[in-house]
Amino acid sequence: MHSWIDGQPATAVNLQNRGLAYGDGLFETIAVRGGRPSLLSRHLERLALGCQRLAIDIDLALVRDELLRYASQLGEGVAKLIVTRGDSQRGYAPASEALTRRILQGGPRPAYPAGNAEQGIGLFDCQTRLAQQPLLAGLKHLNRLEQVMARAEWQDSACAEGLMRDVQGHLIEGVYSNLFLVRDGVLLTADLSRCGVAGVMRAALLDEAPALGIEVRTGDLVQADLEAADEVFVCNSVYGIWPVRTVAALNLDWPAGPLTRKLQAVARTLLDT
Missing domain, CATH: 3.30.470.10 (Aminotransferase class 4, branched-chain amino acid transferase, N-terminal domain)
Known part of the structure; x- marks a missing residue:
């Protein structure tokens, strides 16, 4: 093309x-x-x-x-x-x-393995931290060196994405996706007012969730929130939603749970519109 x-x-x-x-x-x-x-x-x-x-x-x-x-x-x-x-x-x-x-x-569309969406993926725990700059927070600007450095940290094909934190240790996003946690039926995602990319699929899911009876909370997420999560998934506007199965280095794992599956179907519909 x-x-x-x-x-x-x-x-x-x-x-x-x-x-x-x-x-x-x-x-x-x-x-x-x-x-x-x-x-x-x-x-x-x-x-x-x-x-x-x-x-x-x-x-x-x-x-x-x-x-x-x-x-x-x-x-x-x-x-x-x-x-x-x-x-x-x-x-x-x-x-x-x-x-x-x-x-x-x-x-062409990336040839992601079907198992990413079906069985879920592993996350690599990146050491590269996201700097805080509120003026640029949320924007998909051309300065992506933090993501480049984070993606260079792993070669293991068992990890399809990387988990990124800010300089204070808050959970923010994936290297090329947004991060969601589910706890007690509530959908949790990071506050992106200081850093991170406000993804298009993330915004769509946040808008759709209330109509599905899903409570949403946006705020600071820390390691304890990840450890207490019932489900974890990442999303973007190319592949939709991938359940997160494990963060191997942290000895954490989750099932592809019912709320993730419900929103996965919503994401597929959104990508077809």
């Missing part, structure tokens, strides 16, 4: 692009099914929030149109949208005349 820049086929980006030089931008990773981008409205809402917070000018109607056209050509797979502040000369100060760049890339 060819890449697009600003709505046109292209294979190279300007070396003065601020996304390349400074990570000055945002991205969305979007599942494409039947020629349509899944959860498009939620992806655009998060993108709009990020652009507003970073003061990046964006035409959302144009982005939406390009995504729809690109997805129709891709058919099935995953589209990655990158938005950067544009091109400028050396120096941190953004050029007032810089034009926002929109980069689209596509590829």
Whole structure:
């Protein structure tokens, strides 16, 4: 699948692009099914929030149109949208005349083992910690070195994801997913006001849960919460939900419980819309 820049086929980006030089931008990773981008409205809402917070000018109607056209050509797979502040000369100060760049890339859906969703996965307990920066918290910005360093910590195929904490030791998320715990029928997830990525699937599940009669609590999660959990799962907007079976290094394990299975079915439906 060819890449697009600003709505046109292209294979190279300007070396003065601020996304390349400074990570000055945002991205969305979007599942494409039947020629349509899944959860498009939620992806655009998060993108709009990020652009507003970073003061990046964006035409959302144009982005939406390009995504729809690109997805129709891709058919099935995953589209990655990158938005950067544009091109400028050396120096941190953004050029007032810089034009926002929109980069689209596509590829096949990752070939995850079926057992990840059916039997569950192992989590690796990462030592890389997430720094706290409230201005960037929740955003899917281009600075992903913490995730790169965390993912380099393990090669064991028994662990499909890594568990990440902040500098104070709070449980935050997976390397490329959001984390949920279930205790006494209550759905628990981390407060992401200081660090972490507010995932699109996470937001959708939090919105769906009350209608299913599921109580939700968002706040600081610590090791004791993990140890007391009845069920654990991770989610993102490409694969939906994976039950977490174990964190081997911590000698913890859980079943793929009923609430996880209920929400897993919800996630599948959401990805098809």
